[in-house]
Amino acid sequence: MPSHAPDQPVPTTPAASSAAGATDAPADAGDAPGATDATGPLGRERAHLAASRAALRAMRQDVEALDISDVTGNWVNAKILAGEIEVRIKALADLAGTPLFFGRLDYLHAPGVVAAEGAGGESFYIGRRHVHDAGGDPMVIDWRAPVSQPFYRASRVEPMDVRLRRRFGYTGGDLTAYEDEHLTDPAEADRSSKLLQSEIERPRVGPMRDIVATIQPEQDEIVRAGVGGTVCVQGAPGTGKTAVGLHRVAYLLYAHRERLARTGTLVIGPNASFLQYIEQVLPALGELQVKQATVDDLVAHVPVRGTDTAATARLKGDARMAEVLRRAVRSGISMPTEPVVVVRGSRRWRVPAYELEEIVREMADRDIRYGAAREALPQRIAHAVLVQMERSGEAPDDRVQDAVARNAAVKAAVKACWPPVDPAKTVLRLLSDPEFLASCADGLLSEQEQQVLLWAKPARGLASAKWSAADAVLVDEANDLVQRTGSLGHVVLDEAQDLSPMQYRAVGRRCSTGSATILGDLAQGTTPWATGSWAEALSHLGKPDARVEELTRGFRVPREVIAYASRLLPSIAPGLAPATSVRESPGALYVRPTAEDALDAAVVAACRESLGHEGSIGLIAADPRVPALAAALDAAGLPYLSPGEETSAAARLTLVPASLAKGLEYDYVVMDDPAAIVAAEPDERTGLRRLYVCLTRAVSGLTVLHCAPLPAALAAAG
Numbered sequence: 272m273p274s275h276a277p278d279q280p281v282p283t284t285p286a287a288s289s290a291a292g293a294t295d296a297p298a299d300a301g302d303a304p305g306a307t308d309a310t311g312p313l314g315r316e317r318a319h320l321a322a323s324r325a326a327l328r329a330m331r332q333d334v335e336a337l338d339i340s341d342v343t344g345n346w347v348n349a350k351i352l353a354g355e356i357e358v359r360i361k362a363l364a365d366l367a368g369t370p371l372f373f374g375r376l377d378y379l380h381a382p383g384v385v386a387a388e389g390a391g392g393e394s395f396y397i398g399r400r401h402v403h404d405a406g407g408d409p410m411v412i413d414w415r416a417p418v419s420q421p422f423y424r425a426s427r428v429e430p431m432d433v434r435l436r437r438r439f440g441y442t443g444g445d446l447t448a449y450e451d452e453h454l455t456d457p458a459e460a461d462r463s464s465k466l467l468q469s470e471i472e473r474p475r476v477g478p479m480r481d482i483v484a485t486i487q488p489e490q491d492e493i494v495r496a497g498v499g500g501t502v503c504v505q506g507a508p509g510t511g512k513t514a515v516g517l518h519r520v521a522y523l524l525y526a527h528r529e530r531l532a533r534t535g536t537l538v539i540g541p542n543a544s545f546l547q548y549i550e551q552v553l554p555a556l557g558e559l560q561v562k563q564a565t566v567d568d569l570v571a572h573v574p575v576r577g578t579d580t581a582a583t584a585r586l587k588g589d590a591r592m593a594e595v596l597r598r599a600v601r602s603g604i605s606m607p608t609e610p611v612v613v614v615r616g617s618r619r620w621r622v623p624a625y626e627l628e629e630i631v632r633e634m635a636d637r638d639i640r641y642g643a644a645r646e647a648l649p650q651r652i653a654h655a656v657l658v659q660m661e662r663s664g665e666a667p668d669d670r671v672q673d674a675v676a677r678n679a680a681v682k683a684a685v686k687a688c689w690p691p692v693d694p695a696k697t698v699l700r701l702l703s704d705p706e707f708l709a710s711c712a713d714g715l716l717s718e719q720e721q722q723v724l725l726w727a728k729p730a731r732g733l734a735s736a737k738w739s740a741a742d743a744v745l746v747d748e749a750n751d752l753v754q755r756t757g758s759l760g761h762v763v764l765d766e767a768q769d770l771s772p773m774q775y776r777a778v779g780r781r782c783s784t785g786s787a788t789i790l791g792d793l794a795q796g797t798t799p800w801a802t803g804s805w806a807e808a809l810s811h812l813g814k815p816d817a818r819v820e821e822l823t824r825g826f827r828v829p830r831e832v833i834a835y836a837s838r839l840l841p842s843i844a845p846g847l848a849p850a851t852s853v854r855e856s857p858g859a860l861y862v863r864p865t866a867e868d869a870l871d872a873a874v875v876a877a878c879r880e881s882l883g884h885e886g887s888i889g890l891i892a893a894d895p896r897v898p899a900l901a902a903a904l905d906a907a908g909l910p911y912l913s914p915g916e917e918t919s920a921a922a923r924l925t926l927v928p929a930s931l932a933k934g935l936e937y938d939y940v941v942m943d944d945p946a947a948i949v950a951a952e953p954d955e956r957t958g959l960r961r962l963y964v965c966l967t968r969a970v971s972g973l974t975v976l977h978c979a980p981l982p983a984a985l986a987a988a989g
């Protein structure tokens with residue numbers, strides 16, 4: 272694949288930079304290739320970039336100039352329209368430093384036209400958003416459009432009617448290089464892309480960025496999977512799961528904008544600092560409306576002030592709790608023993624107990640929410656009264672039925688046989704009242720398990736209850752039993768391996784009529800209830816038929832580092848294959864034993880050393896070690912950030928507690944004592960998994976400092 276950089280050095284081999292660009296002017300340039308910047312192929316591409324920028328500015332000015340005073344009849348409509356215009360103006364903002372296009376496709380034939388002798392192919396520039404000129408002709412095509420797809424998928428084996436695929440290289444905001452592939456030219460050798468490689472190897476600073484210019488074919492298959500189906504992606508660290516999930520939302524919003532704008536989309540991540548790390552990816556792709564939340568945010572019906580032991584939390588997250596809660600919510604249902612007598616004027620209407628029982632039993636047998644059944648019952652009883660009225664020659668209408676449904680006797684009967692339920696109070700009672708719990712858990716939970724569930728100090732009321740995070744999930748389930756939770760159009764669930772069955776259910780009801788993208792790595796499961804298989808997780812989510820895909824090519828972790836971390840795999844996830852690394856640099860890996868009293872100083876020295884390199888530095892340590900290391904950094908005068916705070920060229924060092932490292936990445940990682948990271952977890956397997964997560968955060972280099980012996984798997988061989 273030839274690369275070109277007529278005016279500036281780019282990361283290509285001398286052989287690669289010598290040729291084809293000069294003979295391969297853009298298809299629309301018409302004249303012969305020129306030698307100078309302004310008239311040569313690069314010059315013409317730059318001219319197209321400048322013209323596209325101007326066109327985008329004009330598009331934005333057109334929207335800004337819109338006068339809506341005449342078209343909106345009322346204040347509310349005007350507000351809504353003004354809001355939409357504001358969103359559009361923001362989406363059209365030409366983000367400084369973000370290239371407007373990153374690729375070009377020259378088709379052999381006009382898309383959609385059957386091959387015809389001499390038919391002129393069209394040329395398309397592929398970018399982050401659609402740009403058109405004053406006449407409406409496209410200057411840049413959105414990467415999500417069907418016509419852009421071959422940019423990601425076409426190959427020599429299947430060129431997809433593409434004659435030329437061109438990738439552009441930028442330095443800052445300037446177009447400085449391009450690289451061509453002539454997919455139908457049998458004489459051209461297949462070579463890996465230098466621009467792609469340099470993008471992958473690029474040092475990391477700041478929040479996560481989009482990968483729209485370099486999405487790989489196996490990733491693109493997932494990104495463009497249909498909106499109707501749920502996709503589950505198992506992938507080793509750094510294989511691009513998060514990136515793929517975010518680009519998939521952007522793709523779906525493009526392909527099904529109206530439907531998803533109505534139903535909504537949501538990205539669920541493990542914690543607030545992770546969400547901060549990824550929050551700029553979708554806006555950079557022009558998508559400003561996607562909500563982000565943690566699972567805890569979704570179920571925040573009660574204030575969480577308490578904690579559970581691992582055993583209690585695991586049991587509260589067990590799928591059997593769903594049935595315990597169902598019984599608890601419905602525990603008040605009882606069969607009527609008295610008739611209902613409705614007095615209207617001089618007449619009394621009597622619905623006998625056996626008829627009421629039939630109505631209640633039918634409601635109880637039907638799969639409708641407790642609250643919906645409660646609302647329907649008065650109408651059903653009123654209907655029974657109306658039938659009697661009709662039989663006796665009256666002709667009651669709907670208003671009469673409504674009046675009967677509101678009658679005090681009917682209300683009292685409903686209250687007695689189908690009492691109102693407060694979800695939080697129901698859970699509170701379950702966790703505080705041994706007899707109530709025993710009656711709801713009969714045959715489901717052993718006596719011992721019931722003991723584990725009960726609060727040591729029963730709560731007196733909602734205000735004093737010390738709810739834990741797992742309790743809040745139970746309240747969410749109870750809520751849904753009473754009133755159906757609204758479903759969004761699409762939900763992306765990242766780091767999905769860590770959820771409990773009850774948490775999967777909570778996420779599942781938020782996409783019950785939509786679809787989901789489930790992303791995770793079984794080897795990175797660090798909760799006591801982490802899932803053992805995707806089939807199990809998907810069935811709890813209510814999506815048992817989801818397609819499971821695997822990504823194995825790692826874009827983050829260099830070869831030597833991933834090989835070192837993968838030594839842990841046989842003990843933490845025996846079935847999983849280690850990831851490969853597409854990074855060319857093997858990475859720097861140092862493992863340094865240190866005396867215990869010299870550890871802090873050695874860590875500070877390693878941070879200083881790493882700061883000598885370009886890019887971000889993450890100092891990862893067991894949570895209990897963080898205060899001591901913070902003090903050591905302070906004493907050494909090394910400023911540092913917390914996870915979630917944005918790294919910049921000026922502030923590049925982040926002190927990361929091991930529990931927050933998941934999903935993040937740093938150019939250089941300094942790891943404090945691995946044994947302490949393992950020891951901070953409730954059991955060894957979880958500890959080794961946490962260590963695996965921490966070891967796989969490095970993009971360019973990893974320095975491990977240890978005073979305690981390394982875990983056996985790491986110390987062994989190599």
Ligand SMILES: Nc1ncnc2c1ncn2[C@@H]1O[C@H](COP(=O)(O)OP(=O)(O)OP(=O)(O)O)[C@@H](O)[C@H]1O
Nearest residue numbers: 482485486487508509510511512513514826827934
């Ligand atoms: N096609 C690609 N081109 C360039 N960079 C990529 C590509 N795919 C992934 N990356 C980069 O690789 C890094 C890892 O990606 P990401 O965080 O999405 O991986 P992950 O599988 O979610 O990792 P983890 O399991 O650790 O959470 C990111 O910096 C991402 O931008």
